[in-house]
Amino acid sequence: MTEPKENKVTIKIPRALYNNLKSIIQDTGFNSVTDFIVYVLRDLASRGGATGEGGSLTREEIQLIRRRLKNLGYL
Amino acid sequence: MAKKVFVIGLDCATPQLVFGDWKNKLPNLHKLIEGGIYGELESTIPPITLPAWASMVTGKNPGRLGFYGFRNRKNFSYDDMFFANSYSVKEDTVWDILSRQGKKVIVMGVPPSYPPKPLNGIMIGCFLTPDTDSDYTYPSSLKDEIREKVGDYIIDVHDFRTEDKDYLLHQIYKMTEIRFKTVHYLVTAKEWDFFMFVEMGPDRVHHGLWKYMDREHIKYEPNSPYEHAIFDYYKYLDEEIGGLLALLDEDTVVLVVSDHGAKKMDGGICFNDWLIREGYLTLKTGVDEPTRFKNEMVDWGKSLAWGSGGYYGRLFLNVKGREPQGQIPPEHYEGVRDELIRKLEALTDHRGRPLGTKVFKPDDIYTEVRGIPPDLIVYFADLDWRSVGTVGNPGVWTFENDTGPDDANHAQQGIFILYDPRQKLGRRVSGLHVMDVMPTVLNLMGVDVPPNVEGKIVV
Numbered sequence: 001m002t003e004p005k006e007n008k009v010t011i012k013i014p015r016a017l018y019n020n021l022k023s024i025i026q027d028t029g030f031n032s033v034t035d036f037i038v039y040v041l042r043d044l045a046s047r048g049g050a051t052g053e054g055g056s057l058t059r060e061e062i063q064l065i066r067r068r069l070k071n072l073g074y075l
Numbered sequence: 076m077a078k079k080v081f082v083i084g085l086d087c088a089t090p091q092l093v094f095g096d097w098k099n100k101l102p103n104l105h106k107l108i109e110g111g112i113y114g115e116l117e118s119t120i121p122p123i124t125l126p127a128w129a130s131m132v133t134g135k136n137p138g139r140l141g142f143y144g145f146r147n148r149k150n151f152s153y154d155d156m157f158f159a160n161s162y163s164v165k166e167d168t169v170w171d172i173l174s175r176q177g178k179k180v181i182v183m184g185v186p187p188s189y190p191p192k193p194l195n196g197i198m199i200g201c202f203l204t205p206d207t208d209s210d211y212t213y214p215s216s217l218k219d220e221i222r223e224k225v226g227d228y229i230i231d232v233h234d235f236r237t238e239d240k241d242y243l244l245h246q247i248y249k250m251t252e253i254r255f256k257t258v259h260y261l262v263t264a265k266e267w268d269f270f271m272f273v274e275m276g277p278d279r280v281h282h283g284l285w286k287y288m289d290r291e292h293i294k295y296e297p298n299s300p301y302e303h304a305i306f307d308y309y310k311y312l313d314e315e316i317g318g319l320l321a322l323l324d325e326d327t328v329v330l331v332v333s334d335h336g337a338k339k340m341d342g343g344i345c346f347n348d349w350l351i352r353e354g355y356l357t358l359k360t361g362v363d364e365p366t367r368f369k370n371e372m373v374d375w376g377k378s379l380a381w382g383s384g385g386y387y388g389r390l391f392l393n394v395k396g397r398e399p400q401g402q403i404p405p406e407h408y409e410g411v412r413d414e415l416i417r418k419l420e421a422l423t424d425h426r427g428r429p430l431g432t433k434v435f436k437p438d439d440i441y442t443e444v445r446g447i448p449p450d451l452i453v454y455f456a457d458l459d460w461r462s463v464g465t466v467g468n469p470g471v472w473t474f475e476n477d478t479g480p481d482d483a484n485h486a487q488q489g490i491f492i493l494y495d496p497r498q499k500l501g502r503r504v505s506g507l508h509v510m511d512v513m514p515t516v517l518n519l520m521g522v523d524v525p526p527n528v529e530g531k532i533v534v
Contacts, residue, residue, distance in 0.1 A: 027177075028174075028195060030193055031214050035193050035214070036193070038193070039192060039193040057158070057160055057162075057190070060205075061205050061209070064205030064206060065158055065160075065203055065205055066158070068202075068203065068205070068231065069145055069158075070478075071233065071234055071236065072235050072236070074145050074385070074478075075145075075146070075478070
């Protein structure tokens with residue numbers, strides 16, 4: 001599906017690396033090199049914090065989740 | 076031969092109903108129980124959705140996972156919290172391991188799974204997905220496929236704390252129906268070796284309608300039109316489960332599990348008001364009506380502890396050198412904790428009867444403590460009473476809920492059923508823990524269990 005443009009940015013990587021990654025993900029569950037890179041980077045980012053927070057929920061997502069948890073009586 | 080495994084997760088499904096009086100009235104679950112092995116499944120401490128499901132799929136306790144509930148302390152300030160989400164799970168899940176082994180996996184609605192992570196198959200985000208406009212599936216194209224082939228997916232009920240029970244039931248049934256339709260679609264249209272989904276409906280129906288069913292409930296309403304609402308919902312669930320079982324072949328082992336159980340809620344302990352009464356917490360100015368507890372209200376220079384509300388209590392200590400205005404010298408930390416445990420365990424109900432409150436030190440119950448847990452975890456009346464976080468209540472005991480109508484609390488024991496069509500097992504087992512599910516699944520599928528997994532193989 002097409003993502004709204006503002007939710008994604010383009011990052012350029014060397015073509016040789018791209019081709020190498022393409023061969024690495026063959027016969028795996030990754031549908032594309034992009035999915036693989038996002039997976040690896042998310043994993044890396046999530047290991048970054050000492051608190052366990054990790055990850056990259058947006059401010060808007062956090063507000064929506066907060067509202068949901070409040071409606072569910074958890075907050 | 077390695078088998079396929081199909082896991083039906085029923086959030087909050089509770090043994091006294093499923094294995095009790097209703098066992099013979101739920102024919103599909105009954106078939107699994109009679110032919111398989113079953114028993115109570117001990118939840119995590121605390122028995123709360125996120126850590127419990129995460130422990131189940133990683134085989135590791137909340138201390139090792141480093142999150143203890145929906146909201147967790149980010150640091151030692153008084154109010155900096157983070158929401159646990161799929162990124163918070165840094166340990167391998169059962170589907171991470173199976174993906175690496177080349178097994179095809181489908182994971183639907185298993186908390187915490189938003190944002191969905193890539194895996195060898197499909198993932199649909201859990202009830203913490205902000206809304207269906209979010210990128211809640213992997214691959215992202217699946218979102219449109221579900222809308223086209225199944226219909227409008229429902230993440231969760233919108234307004235669960237409502238007095239409009241018809242509206243609540245309507246929402247719950249609608250959600251469960253579309254979820255099971257989605258499972259039907261994925262089971263038949265996609266390739267998979269491991270399939271796991273979690274339905275939130277049982278949790279919502281328990282919290283919303285328990286008082287109409289349970290004659291022992293303090294708010295029981297006799298002859299209510301909702302008296303059989305929970306039973307009717309379980310009947311409906313059982314029919315839906317029957318529909319799924321008909322799709323599975325003889326090589327597929329079926330598990331039915333819940334993250335925790337449910338029990339009636341007798342009332343609430345106003346935790347912070349109790350701490351004020353006992354001299355552990357001082358507010359800058361008095362509060363004479365129930366008010367949300369906020370960091371700014373507290374005279375931290377005169378406070379030793381504060382508490383949080385929820386189905387269980389979380390107690391935090393104000394420690395010198397740790398919190399910004401810490402008061403408890405580190406060398407007195409254990410002494411204050413032990414003193415509070417004694418007092419909490421001695422707490423009575425509003426009529427002076429012992430409550431039987433249980434208090435846990437995280438460092439005693441977890442093999443490792445990551446992140447920042449509460450200093451004490453409190454089960455008021457062994458979870459018969461909830462923890463109320465507001466201050467300014469008329470007393471320590473309340474029968475109103477500061478977060479809206481809620482009839483049920485979480486119970487420590489959930490359910491476990493394992494059914495192998497090729498083997499007549501037929502027995503009840505004890506001593507099961509949510510952490511046992513992950514290694515059991517790996518073993519069934521012929522995959523080695525990593526050595527650092529705490530759970531044990533059931534079969």
